[in-house]
Amino acid sequence: MSCSLALRPLGAGRHILSLSGGKDSAALAVYMRDRVPEMEYIFHDTEKELPETYEYLGRPEAILGKPIARTSPTDSFDHWLSVYGGMLPSNHRRWCTRMLKLKPFENYVGDDPVFNYVGLRADEARTGYISTKANITAVYPFREDGLVLADIHRILEESGLGMPTYTEWGRSRSGCYFCFYQQKIEWVRLKEKYPDLYERAKEYEAASLKQGVDFTWCASESLAELERPERMAAIKANRAAYEERQRQKRGNRSLAETIGGLVADDAQDKEDGCLICSL
Structure with missing residues (x-):
């Protein structure tokens, strides 16, 4: 499959792909490996992840040929829960993502111009929740190149990564074990x-x-x-x-x-x- 993104220069800046422990970001890392050799891979550890998430993150490093940098929040989930007065996060108050994922990512990036690669597929209508800092430009290779769910499964199978093992017992997403988006x-x-x-x-x-x-x-x-x-x-x-x-x-x-x-x-x-x- 051709990659239109590879033919379109993005300009000067760092290239960073955040891995979540989910299938789409893992497939995107494989998809972009040879297209952007200077890619940096990073995982933001909330320290509340599922055991399978940590296991799955260990697989791509051998395939990517470089380590996945890991960040930890400056302050823990429990600290921020106290700051927010015991108010648990929800889809209406996503302070957990903001404090445990986005802030560590923005600290890691600093003020450098950055292209942040996001694994949204062409068959998804959502927009999600990502950084809006002026120096960070989101890039959507799957969407630009028309890749859908079947393509993600194919990439994971052909690369040997496979699906995250939490799908075997019915979990549909990565993220904290208490994620409020769980069904x-x-x-x-x-x-x-x-x-x-x-x-x-x-x-x-x-x-x-x-x-x-x-x-x-x-x-x-x-x-x-x-x-x-x-x-x-x-x-x-x-x-x-x-x-x-x-x-x-x-x-x-x-x-x-x-x-x-x-x-x-x-x-x-x-x-x-x-x-x-x-x-």
Whole structure:
């Protein structure tokens, strides 16, 4: 496949690609490896990531032939949670992305002119949440070159990277284990796969309540309510019914396609997401 981006000079500046631990940014790193040899690769560690995210980030370095730089926030999630008065982040108050991802990225960049490569595909309508500093120019190679989800799967398969292993148990995105963009079925699966992480997420809700701030990770219910056996069973049943309807409409679908769907119970989670976290 031709790459129009490679034929279009971007001018002077650093070339930086942020890896999130997700499939799109990993595929983009492979796609751009030979097109931009001077590319810098970076991962912004919130220290709240899934174990599979760290494992997946270890794979591209051998393929890319250079290390992935890692940043840590100047102050921890817990520090910023205190600064924000116990107000848990949500799609309406994305301070976690701003303080734990964007600020470390902008500190890493400094005042240098930078081309920031973003893995938005041609079949996506979202715009996401990225830096707006004047010296940072976003570049969208997949979108410019017309690459869609099937192309990303092909790149990952042919390179040997494969899909992130968290997709095997039904997680649809990278990012913190308590990411508020999770669908409710994903919270159920987190409870089953990593009950210790689920408990930690519950503790954040409980601490928020103690400070007199009634914030939960899900807009409509707390994790204590969601983990009730009958509630978890209802969420699973709702998901199974949705997947059956989709099978009848479209025929057999791959796991990668299935895990990305939404059901009515998860409607409040359908948002653009944070590109620097979840691509």
